[in-house]
Amino acid sequence: MKKITNLKHSILLILAILLVSNFSSCKKAENTTVVNKWKLIEQYSDPGDGSGDFNPVESSKTIEFLDNGTIVSNGSLCSMSYDVDGHSTATYNDSTIITNNCDYENFTIYYQLKDNNLILWYPCIEGCAQKYQKLD
Numbered sequence: 001m002k003k004i005t006n007l008k009h010s011i012l013l014i015l016a017i018l019l020v021s022n023f024s025s026c027k028k029a030e031n032t033t034v035v036n037k038w039k040l041i042e043q044y045s046d047p048g049d050g051s052g053d054f055n056p057v058e059s060s061k062t063i064e065f066l067d068n069g070t071i072v073s074n075g076s077l078c079s080m081s082y083d084v085d086g087h088s089t090a091t092y093n094d095s096t097i098i099t100n101n102c103d104y105e106n107f108t109i110y111y112q113l114k115d116n117n118l119i120l121w122y123p124c125i126e127g128c129a130q131k132y133q134k135l136d
Contacts, residue, residue, distance in 0.1 A: 034092075034111070035066065037062055037064040037135045038063050038065075038134055039060070039135050040059045040062070040075075040130055042056050043057050043080060043128075043130050043131070044119075044128060044129040045128050046127035046128065047126065052126070052127050052128075054131055060084050061074060061075040061082050062074050062075075062132075063120075063132060065092060069092060071088075071090040073087070076088055077107075078102035078103065078107060080122055080130055088101065090109075095112070096110055096111070109122055109123070116133075117131050117132060117134075119132075
């Protein structure tokens with residue numbers, strides 16, 4: 001009888017662990033999607049010696065990743081401008097944004113999700129990036 005009770009406890013424990021781990025992975029997946037609307041909050045620039053940092057900016061620039069692989073922005077995606085100066089569109093995949101309406105064909109911006117923020121890394125000689133916060 002004691003073996004059956006221990007077996008029941010073991011099964012319940014395994015089920016609880018599986019349930020918690022499954023819930024955790026679902027929650028993690030929800031927090032890692034780029035599909036959303038994002039607002040510019042900080043800009044990064046580096047003078048060339050690795051001492052750069054993100055600094056707050058006052059801007060109403062937004063970028064929206066749509067689930068069909070396109071991006072729309074109320075500002076330029078061709079530069080790190082934080083001005084709201086028109087409508088920009090682009091396409092994206094797992095880590096890059098590609099726009100054809102810049103001075104360079106297939107202008108590529110790399111992006112990453114970090115600490116619930118979206119970071120766009122522009123092609124600069126020195127490090128330069130923009131940080132966006134998810135809009136709810």
